[in-house]
Amino acid sequence: MSTVRLRYLAQVNPSTPEFDKLSVDDRLTFLPMENVWSGPDLNTSLLRRKTEVSSGYTRFKDGDVLVPKITPTFEAGRSVLVHGLLNGVGAGTTELHVLRPGPQIDPRFLLYVVSTHSFLKLGEAEMYGVAGQKRVPDDFLRDLPVRLPMLQDQRRIANFLDIETARIDKLATFQKNILRGVDEREAALLDTALDQLAIQYGTIPLRRYLLGVEQGVSPQADSAPAAPNEWGVLKVSCLRPERFFPDENKRLPGDYEPDTKHEVREGDLLITRANTPALVGSTAVVPEVRKKLLLSDKIFRVHLDQRVSPHFVAAVARGRRVRDICAAASNGASQSMANIRFEEVKAWPIPAANRAAQEELVQYVRKRRAKMDALRARIERQSALLAERRQALITSAVTGQFDVSSASGRGGDPA
Template sequence: MSTVRLRHLADINPLTPAFDHLANDEDLTFLPMEAVWPGERLDISRHRTKESVATGYTRFQDGDVLVPKITPTFEAGRAVLVHGLRRGVGAGSTELHVLRPGPLIDPRFLLYVVNTYPFLKKGEAEMYGVAGQQRVPDTFLRDLPVNLPPLEEQRRIADFLDTETAHFQALTSKRNSQLEGLAERELALIVATLAGGGRKGEGKPTGWPWLPTIPADWSIGPVYAYFSTELGKMLNADRASGPDQRPYLRNANVHWYTIETDDLATMDFSANEVSRYSVRQGDLLVCEGGAGVAEAAVWDGRLQECYFQKSLHRVRRAGPVPVEWLMYWLRLAKACGVFEAEGNIATIPHLTGEQLRQCRIPIPIDGDSLIKRTSEEIAVLTSIRTKLREAQAVLAERRQALITAAVTGQIDVSTASGRGIEE
């Protein structure tokens, strides 16, 4: 088995002449990052005209392998071999690397190469950029050493992995359906809460198709009238090495209803910045940008001292409405595509400070009691969801281990079979 640099096996981020040959008004497949998933989860249903994506987008064609370049999508192993594109051509997120296989490597084998554990770990180590916005450079791909068996053996390995990973995919799909069911139940609970918690009587129209009415005695008002908001501190090289280093949260730490603190970075916060950029128990933290735009969670005060970066908004209660009310409104609005419509979903959408302050939300007269009941029910759903995702993670690890063993020659695919796939 020879070792060959990937640049000799595939074109890295090549030109796509097939795109240039299309007329300006012809449709082609459009892939924002949320549509890029391996296997049957790849969503190629979106179309755009050539003219609308002529600048500022990545171009690709049938038979290309797409590798997400930005964290955390890269580490999630969401590379995909694309087929069935409209007119054989696509355009999409600038956060994608394009690998176009040459004659020495089977496209399916290449896909499995970029799904191995060593590839993902080495790529993660090569990332550059500020925390939360790190990317894999194309030089990593160009210089990647690939253990290359003969084409016939590559195809045998790919055939074996196609069969075995299909079993993993079937179980993954089943659990994804369970997760989708939980998400639907969660959104139904939120809609019921924001619409009045089951109160009877004539409703007041809101003008929002996704929440058409609220109780007649409620009002609608802007976020700034009920909460104080602040955008976090900008990170730069000087602040990352200044004398007053303190832990801070960034958007990668904040997910719906949960905040992770295992990997906190530090930044310089001077004494006169402590009040402005610190977080305290009961603060709502909202992601300003990235794939998780608008995701929000309440800080529980687990650390005595903690701060927040510019990629997050801090929201504090300044009136009768609890911050959880805004969190659930953001959850529903995000699910209904409100922020996609206002942002550039092909790159990185943003929820600016002014946009957040100007958001108009329903204002209840009994918000605290409504939130208490809803939070208890959502906590149960969240616990079930967590267990399912943990099971998914174990399944993904087993799949990746099998791919790594087959691609690196640790198992003989002519006699091996996948093991440990259990429902």
């Protein structure tokens, strides 16, 4: 058993001549960061023409191991071994390191090496950059000491882990499907309730309730969140459907002079103007919130007349009819960002229910969401335990703490 630095076992961020050989109109696999996931969740369905990704992107090929370099994706252990790329070549986000295994190391074994708990902790300690934008340097990978069994033993370990992690991944997929079912059930119940209100009262466009709308500011800000006594500006991630996360903000420079008219206050109705296609148009009412948080220019603050409750509008915004309007407005947008205009928001169909019926709907939604949230929490905890089990198994097998040959009937002999 020897210990060898990774630079002698794999090329780190090498050139990819296979990419250069493609014609400008040839298509290849494209991997944005949101598609890079370990196990069966890797999404290689996106395709791009070579001319679209000829500069400004990371290049790789079948058999490469991709390691996310930026926080928090690195710490999440989302490294992947890529196979089945269109034309055998891919391009993707620049936030990926590429490892190309040499003849002394099995590609699957290398993937498991960079999925161990010890590797992730060492890499986290070596990150550089400001908070929220820290990256793992190339030299950390090149100088990484790898405990290197014989190639036959590497394959035996990889065979064992392929089988065992597949079992865990299957359970994790089952948990995700349950969560998806919970989400769908909650959405169906809300849509049914809103349809009944629409039939009983009819609908009117949101513009009929509007008193005004404003957007915030887009100053230069740190990536780190503001401390309680500092000024910060909200990020679009502060909003999810009917949920507000004030900690999703960016700290403003100490010499910045804020205009307090853009300060977010309790009771504000906020709507995201720009977000991912799935989340653009997310709407929530601000609960009790600390001072010194400014509205972003990517978020609308909406003022309504007394006939309609902002909580009711936020609930309606989660319904099918509003979601369809936002989806239509986002048609053709990139996976990472979509935009809606306030003209589309003003067209949202709102059931013309009286305040008593609105409050009844709001209370119904809150009770149903509380029950669903409790179920989600239990499922997410089980999923977290599965992820911990997966990483612990990989770490013990790769580092020799666990002898896979003693696992009778598992892993098999190397091919």
